[in-house]
Amino acid sequence: MAVPKKHKTRSGRNQRRAHDFLIKTNLAVCSNCKYPVMPHEVCQNCGYYKGRQVLRIKAKTKASK
Numbered sequence: 001m002a003v004p005k006k007h008k009t010r011s012g013r014n015q016r017r018a019h020d021f022l023i024k025t026n027l028a029v030c031s032n033c034k035y036p037v038m039p040h041e042v043c044q045n046c047g048y049y050k051g052r053q054v055l056r057i058k059a060k061t062k063a064s065k
Contacts, residue, residue, distance in 0.1 A: 027036040032048040042048070047055030 028039045030037050030043040030046060030048060031051055033046040035043055035045040037043045042055055047053055047057040
């Protein structure tokens with residue numbers, strides 16, 4: 001079984017983990033409805049991609065109480 005010969009310091013451990021941070025996702029803006037969308041994906045709000053309609057989205061209705 002492998003056992004480390006020397007104790008790993010906190011600074012050495014943290015330097016190894018330095019690249020493991022989370023990266024915030026960049027969002028683009030839909031050219032049709034100005035809704036935030038992931039880049040290179042169809043807008044789930046209006047169905048447009050690069051200025052053309054590629055999906056037909058059903059009209060949203062309010063839930064009755």
